[in-house]
Amino acid sequence: MIVFDQVSKRYRGNNSALQEVSLHIEHGEFVVVTGPSGAGKTTLLQMIYREVMPNSGRIVVEGKDLGRLSWRQVPELRRRIGVVFQDFRLLPRRTVAENVSFVLRALAWPRARRIERTRRVLEWVALAHRAHDWPSSLSGGEQQRVAIARALAAEPRLLLADEPTGNLDPERSQEILGLLREIHSRGTTVVLATHDLALIEAARVREIHLRAGRLSDDRTAQ
């Protein structure tokens, strides 16, 4: 599903984010990308949804070589990918339900299907009862669950989560991990980037470890 072949990325000032990274993630896997801050985890995720392009190497996602995608084809790729961020990125002037249905509106889903899908994903993340509340009235854990619901709204085949528990306490972090496991069990490929050791320990899934932009370890859970 995802192939990185000798991928390198340097930012301005010769700041190397990734160096000759090669990896392969199969459809239906749950993978944790670990490493200290600045190791290149976020860059790796951004490359998968083509927010960042490599300086060298090849990336293939869902059979598409991202280096050969035209700008018109990028939205098509992104419709298959859900992304969750550490800072949630919810729209403050839209309710919980509107935050989720906004994605479907942007993709021109029919109204009835949109309402049904919004209700369903909010039920999954146990927030159906907060559908008409403002994001600011929710706790951090709840906001992240809304962000996950939003990422799942358009039925992506791949979910990327970039430090989704970075702003949460340990208990809420475990809740989010449980949610990601459930999403994975429904057939969605999950790639979780984190440096939270407790979370990595609890996840017990394949771990890709980055250090200073290089892939230093790739081990499957025992």
Added chain:
Amino acid sequence: MKVFRSLFEVLRSAAFDIGRRPMASALSIVAMTVAVFVFAVFLLLGHGVKGFLDRWANQTAVEVFLADGIDRGEIDELVARLERDDTVRRVDRVSSEAALAEFEQLFPDFENVEEILGENPFPASLRLVPASPDPERIVALVSRTEDDAAVAAVRYDREWIEALARMGKAISWFVFGGAMTLLLAALVTVGSVVRLALDDKRDEVLLMRLVGAPASFVIGPVLLSGALLGGMGGGLALLLASFSRSAFLSASSSSPLLGIAEVLAGEGLPPLDSILLFALSVVAGTVAAGLAAGKAAIT
């Protein structure tokens, strides 16, 4: 169906953008209304004054005096040649008797000029009404006619014709220049409002790009909100111009200024000009939005 749903969403999003900053949007509509209103008034006055000048110009005549001793057949041939000329709208034959009668009517004190001189001093002539008051075309017509063997002399009031043409051009440039200046001001206002709306929804734009919303869904509402602001301003301006014209004519109806009022506003704005002005405001709003948004909406 998906296309209609997308269009509906774009329209909805554009309306939402306009409603997001009601005061700024209202200001933008007012700016466009003022610009198009003044444009419409300039056009209205321009049409009135130009119509008046055209009526004057249409009274311009080129007098063609016939050579001595030419017979009726030669005169008929000359008239036929002139009638075929596309710079001539009409050819009137003026007999020497008709010329004398005209003179006596204009100058009643000299009504016995034929008795005094012992003969009618006015030769038969042709009076040409040019198809257009364009001085260059009239000079060319005069030059061609003077060369004809059947013609003794050609007279026309060159200075008057050229003055009328200069006046017409000056009015056109004044209308155009004033209108463009105002339109530019309106463009800047509409552009600023659209840019503000876009800055307001930066998070939404990022999210739309992240989830793979088509570019049309991102840029469409921006352009459409500009078009709506422009169209609303233009529509209001045309209504206001029409209302102002009626009010002006009605207020002048019982005053000595009625004649001037009818010259200035009597012709009204032709329907085609109204449609073009409305279309111009829509296009101006769209262009302003596109320029203001620039790459921000798509990158």
